[in-house]
Amino acid sequence: MARRPLALLALALAGALAIGACSGGSDDGAPAAGDGAPAAGDGPEGTLVVAAAEEPETLDFMASTQGNVHFRTINVVETLFAFDDEWAPQPLLADTVEASPDLTTYTITLRNVKLHNGDPLTSADVVASLERWMEVDGRAAGWMTGLESLEATDDTTVVFTFSVPKPLLPSYLATTTTGIIAASAAEAAGTGVLEPEQLIGTGPFMIDHWESGVELVLKAFPDYVPPEGEPSGHAGAREAGVEEIVYRPVLDESARLAGLQTGEFNYVESLPLDQLDIIESTDGVEVTPRIVGSVAAYLNTQDPVIGDPAMRRALLVALNMDEIAASLGPDELWELSPAIPSSGTRFASDAGTDDWNAGDPDRARSMAEQAGYDGEPLVVITTSTPATYRMAILLEEQLEKAGFTVEPQLMETAAMQERRSQPDGWHIAMGQINNVPDATQLSALSCGNTVGAYCSEEMNGLVSAFSSATSDSDLTAAHDAIQELFYQDLPYIKGPEVSDLNATYHLADFDPTKLNVPHLWNARLTQ
Known part of the structure; x- marks a missing residue:
């Protein structure tokens, strides 16, 4: 059977692949960021301290699509492919890639690298990892439709065989949920955590250790074998530039700012938007906005009040996104677009989006009455994360103008994550939707998602049709159909696309990638 190498495959498919804490020193005796760290040398040096705005519930990167999980695990676990800054998948753990002319069979050989336990990476590790991923990531069912076999044909070769063309397979295998770990670990975890x-x-x-609520410590892997190529996004050359990374949850934004100014932290998430001038004027500090995706209002499709899509569409019609965006800070930190997943992706369009940013309280009131709304309180849950909190305030005001009764509840992150996983006790949960190459990679559209429990066989069919399309026109038409159904069913309301106001302190070679998950490889301390 004739096969094509990845370079030729990418050309043949053109755009199909290319879519896509307290201020002052530490009070526990631990060194502050950069303490004793010399100037950058040839090897990893010093401790890079991260002030994290949220603490993840888990480090299970396969089962969770939460950004605060992947910001940590992306430095530990690698994928067969990785997205560059243009959302094009490039080989990472893959060494050579050949696809059959009909794109139903992929043969991938592995680079000669080691696992953290000292064992060589083998095809058995890849198969076990991806088999677990397909069990715990709800999106996998749509992406891998038609998979007939996933085989380790020798120690370094993996063969995927599908009954339908799978032009986007490298893109799917570049998502951070598809990371490869030791087969023994994947098999032991199974569908558990x-x-x-x-x-x-x-x-x-x-991983060195994780004490939840206190710190996660990563150590440089001394036997790491870096890939080749110019660094771009998650692709290209990478190495450990520091001896260890320490993630500390610092939930108060003023404490994160104070720690940045005193040099306690080297990388700080979600700084106060109204302090931008002060941050920019601080010696040694560089502002590095992180594209986080879109602010979103997840809708509880299981709830009897808003379970009807007509009711959910009434909520959308009430919202004025221009007003919401204006509350989110400087213009350079947000953008307005109804396209899912975001405006910067290849398939961005306005299909089905007529009611987005309508800001029409009278029409929303009429639509809600026709859908049977009778003044029941809508419980809106949010954390204090700046963008989601500010959207929650405007959402409350605008919904009340349209006649809705709104009951806002401010919660800690862990409590909110627990609440929104339940079928009752909430109607609207504020959050963020990560940027991804196409809408099929949105976990909110897949059955089995844990926020809102949206599940549609029609949507599943459209996702499968997109994943098997081979021409530009078919891909575009399939993606538009997904977006049109999204705006009919409305599992969540997309708000403005936003960037977190993040910053570094005396940190060189840090890449604030255009992708949704930042990374800390290659970064080095400068003092």
């Missing part, structure tokens, strides 16, 4: 000690990956950093 992947524990921190089971994150036996191949990345430039490895």
